[in-house]
Amino acid sequence: MKILKLGDRGKEVLDVQSRLRSLGYDLGTDGVDGYFGQDMHSAVLTFQQESGLVADGVIAENTWCELVEAGYKAGERLLYLRIPPFRGADVLILQRSLNCLGFNAGPEDGIFGSLTERAVLDFQKNAGLVMDGMVDDSVLRIMAKVTKDGEPHSTEAKIPDRNGGHAGGRSLSGITVAIDPGHGGEDDGFVLASGLREKDLNLDVSLMLAKSLESLGAKIVLTRDSDSPMNLYDRPAVANAAKADIFLSIHHGYYTSSRAQGAAGYYFCRQGYFSEAGSLLAQHIVDRLADELQIPAIPVLGRNFAVLRETQMTAIMIEPVLMTGEGPGGMETAALAQRESESILAGLREYFTT
Ligand SMILES: [Zn+2]
Structure with missing residues (x-):
């Protein structure tokens, strides 16, 4: 393309000027007149600075492409995965919205790549839409309800998980459950005076649960099945790679005060979005734990934990029992782990099934 600089004239200059103006840049009193004057020069510099470009005040290919891309408004064109990929401000807003809502659209780079497509598919799945990866009106309409320019605009707004979060009478047989025993390796979690370490109890409960789920026909992936270290961000990655249906992170809370007691559950929540499926699932499990272990059911809580945010399926964290002072009152650890895993199941x- 022709490089445009201070002092140039013509229809290309006119084109750049009208793009700058529609993006809200000030062209001074002369406005869109086809002449590359001082006002246009400062507008170009500002645009370049704001876009992370080299600010040289000259319109060469890079600045021209950014200018064109910046002009795409959300909904102006149908976005989907193609080669070369769609690029532009509309893609960026889409990525920001998806990421904000907990779907992993990858880096917010304004390029519609395969990560963005996968996030669109996840979004469509959660919203009960046809999963075709096309960002059409149906996607934009739901997204507009929950976000504004990539920011969720109401604490009430959320994507409806399909069926309001209900699983809708599925069988455990055939589903894939990712179980994540908290801590491991160097990281003990808490250690009680009795010597009981959280990482061991987490693992015991997880292994027992894995065994019973397997006997019911569920497929199991464990983020660790021994006392090995596991990076926080590798845990959701294991579940994502296995395309798990459910992610269960098992921890135990510890408080010195013996007044703190109960079963706790957490689901994904971030800036107004929350996982309905996660909150329902956590509630069912916490209720069963409370009944079985005769402890209070702590109201389930929305949290933006990494394992809940980075996972691409219904994900919860459970603390079956909050440990206090001496630990489980009079119960053998193995027996406790057994009862916890039965209650979670x-x-x-x-x-x-409900
Ligand atoms: Zn823990």
Whole structure:
């Protein structure tokens, strides 16, 4: 393309000027007149600075492309994965919205790549739409309800998980459950005076749960099955790679005060978006734990934990029992782990069958 600089004239200059103006840049008193004057020069410099470009005040290919891309408004064109990929401000807003809502659209780079497509598919799945990866009116309409320029605009707004979060009478057989025993390796979690370490109890409960789920026909992936270290961000990655249906992170809370007691559950929540499926599932499990262990059911809480945010499926964290002072009152650790895993299983069953 022809390089445009201070002092140039012509229809190309006119084109650049009208793009700058529609993006809200000030062209001074002369406005869109086809002449590359001082006012246009400062507008170009500002645009370049704001776009992370080299600010040289000259319109060469890079600045021209950015200018064209910046002009795409959300909904102006149908976006989908293609080669070469769609690029532009509309893609960027889409990525920001998806990321904001907890769908991993990858880096917000304004390029519609395969990560963005996968996030669109996840969004469509959660919203109960046809999963075709096309960002059409149906996608934009739901997204507009929950976000404004990539920011969720109401604490009430959320994407409806399909069926309001209900699993809709599925069988445990055939589903894939990712179980994530918290901590491991160097990271003990808490350690009680009795020597009981959280990482071991988490693992015991997880292994027992894995075994019973497997006997019911579920497929299991464990983020760790021994006392090995596991990076926080690798945990959701294991579940994502296995395309798990459910992600269960098992932890135990610890408080010095013996007044703190109960079963706790957490689901994904961020800036107004929350996972309905996650909150329902956590509630079922916490209720079963409370009944079985005769402890209070702590109201389930929305949290933006990495394992809940980075996972691409219904994900929850459970703390079956908050440990206090001496630990489980009079119960053998193995017996406790057994009862915890049975209660979690009962809660999972209840969630899937009701
Ligand atoms: Zn923990």
